Amino acid sequence: MKTAIYPGSFDPITNGHLDVINRARRIFDKVVIAVANNAGKSTLFTAEQRVLLIKENLVNHPDLCVVSFDGLIVDLAVELNAVALIRGMRAVSDFEHEFQMAQMNRHLDDRIETVFLMPNEKYFFTSSSLIKQVHTLTNRKTDLVPDNVYNALCKTFGSSN
Numbered sequence: 001m002k003t004a005i006y007p008g009s010f011d012p013i014t015n016g017h018l019d020v021i022n023r024a025r026r027i028f029d030k031v032v033i034a035v036a037n038n039a040g041k042s043t044l045f046t047a048e049q050r051v052l053l054i055k056e057n058l059v060n061h062p063d064l065c066v067v068s069f070d071g072l073i074v075d076l077a078v079e080l081n082a083v084a085l086i087r088g089m090r091a092v093s094d095f096e097h098e099f100q101m102a103q104m105n106r107h108l109d110d111r112i113e114t115v116f117l118m119p120n121e122k123y124f125f126t127s128s129s130l131i132k133q134v135h136t137l138t139n140r141k142t143d144l145v146p147d148n149v150y151n152a153l154c155k156t157f158g159s160s161n
Contacts, residue, residue, distance in 0.1 A: 006033050013145070045152070135154075
């Protein structure tokens with residue numbers, strides 16, 4: 001069974017992330033969504049909240065699981081016997097950073113491959129940061145986040161749907 005890990009902060013998860021997850025499911029037997037619990041990074045939602053928001057969108061998919069992690073992703077990959085790391089690639093501007101991370105991960109453990117997947121083009125411009133910026137000013141509903149994330153953002157920023 002080939003397992004891949006899709007790591008990220010997912011603060012919050014977007015429909016672009018979910019699109020990449022579904023693409024990864026076509027390639028791998030199991031996909032682990034790994035939520036980074038990075039104490040040095042300021043997040044809107046706690047790791048536990050982010051895990052829950054993701055899980056609510058993955059019901060009835062036994063080939064998917066969600067975990068939070070601390071430390072290096074390659075160490076988690078070894079622990080879970082994963083063969084690949086999934087990275088979403090939205091635009092050319094993502095390439096340099098993603099390339100450096102992939103090379104470092106390969107340096108740390110060359111048994112783990114990095115696979116770049118592009119989301120549907122309607123999500124190329126979407127990022128969790130942009131979603132949060134827009135939501136601080138409006139509760140406008142878009143097709144960029146799942147309903148549970150929209151509701152969590154409204155609750156967090158004090159707006160209602």
